[in-house]
Amino acid sequence: xxxxxxxxxxxxxxxxxxxxxxxxxxxxxxxxxxxxxxxxxxxxxxxxxxxxxxxxxxxxxxxxxxxxxxxxxxxxxxxxxxxxxxxxxxxxxxxxxxxxxxxxxxxxxxxxxxxxxxxxxxxxxxxxxxxxxxxxxxxxxxxxxxxxxxxxxxxxxxxxxxxxxxxxxxxxxxxxxxxxxxxxxxxxxxxxxxxxxxxxxxxxxxxxxxxxxxxxxxxxxxxxxxxxxxxxxxxxxxxxxxxxxx
Numbered sequence: 001x002x003x004x005x006x007x008x009x010x011x012x013x014x015x016x017x018x019x020x021x022x023x024x025x026x027x028x029x030x031x032x033x034x035x036x037x038x039x040x041x042x043x044x045x046x047x048x049x050x051x052x053x054x055x056x057x058x059x060x061x062x063x064x065x066x067x068x069x070x071x072x073x074x075x076x077x078x079x080x081x082x083x084x085x086x087x088x089x090x091x092x093x094x095x096x097x098x099x100x101x102x103x104x105x106x107x108x109x110x111x112x113x114x115x116x117x118x119x120x121x122x123x124x125x126x127x128x129x130x131x132x133x134x135x136x137x138x139x140x141x142x143x144x145x146x147x148x149x150x151x152x153x154x155x156x157x158x159x160x161x162x163x164x165x166x167x168x169x170x171x172x173x174x175x176x177x178x179x180x181x182x183x184x185x186x187x188x189x190x191x192x193x194x195x196x197x198x199x200x201x202x203x204x205x206x207x208x209x210x211x212x213x214x215x216x217x218x219x220x221x222x223x224x225x226x227x228x229x230x231x232x233x234x235x236x237x238x239x240x241x242x243x244x245x246x
Contacts, residue, residue: 004043008056016042018212029203033234038209049069077153079157080141080145080158084143084144091130121146155186204217223235
């Protein structure tokens with residue numbers, strides 16, 4: 001669904017993404033990993049059209065992404081960021097309803113979709129009228145996921161959605177997200193610095209360093225056939241290795 005063809009994006013005199021070529025097939029689940037500043041979040045922003053490359057081309061369904069197409073493209077891609085990005089002055093249901101209202105959805109259709117997603121994400125339906133400040137961190141991330149899925153987009157991009165959560169909630173949400181990925185059959189690109197999380201949620205890992213792809217493969221490739229010493233160093237720096245993989 002997504003393809004980057006020799007893409008470079010510079011921030012000042014530094015290449016945030018440097019001559020990257022990658023393809024993300026429809027229905028695949030991929031995790032982009034790397035240290036802070038490696039270019040992980042920038043790669044997601046390129047896929048979403050929040051930034052456009054200085055060199056190269058981003059394609060979605062084989063169509064080059066142009067600045068004029070960005071708004072239409074964003075409606076086809078769900079996007080979840082670290083803190084959820086919810087509007088604090090709106091209740092949960094109204095946060096979910098913003099874009100559907102713009103597209104002319106009826107209140108009944110919005111309520112039906114919100115109830116379905118609440119069930120899917122194990123969010124209490126009686127909390128749909130609460131405000132974000134009245135929710136736990138895990139509940140806010142569930143709402144962010146619900147909002148990303150509200151229009152039933154074919155693709156989902158997640159930028160370290162669990163990094164601010166405590167370990168118990170994080171583990172619970174990882175289990176739920178893995179089941180959602182299996183049941184919805186969407187193209188998913190997840191950004192994380194956690195190898196265990198990446199290996200649990202995705203069948204493919206892509207390691208970035210200084211805006212370049214260091215290695216692209218499954219977790220066994222990284223552990224048994226590292227592409228260079230940095231790969232081994234990155235894996236060894238993790239406090240735990242995945243107990244199971246997909």
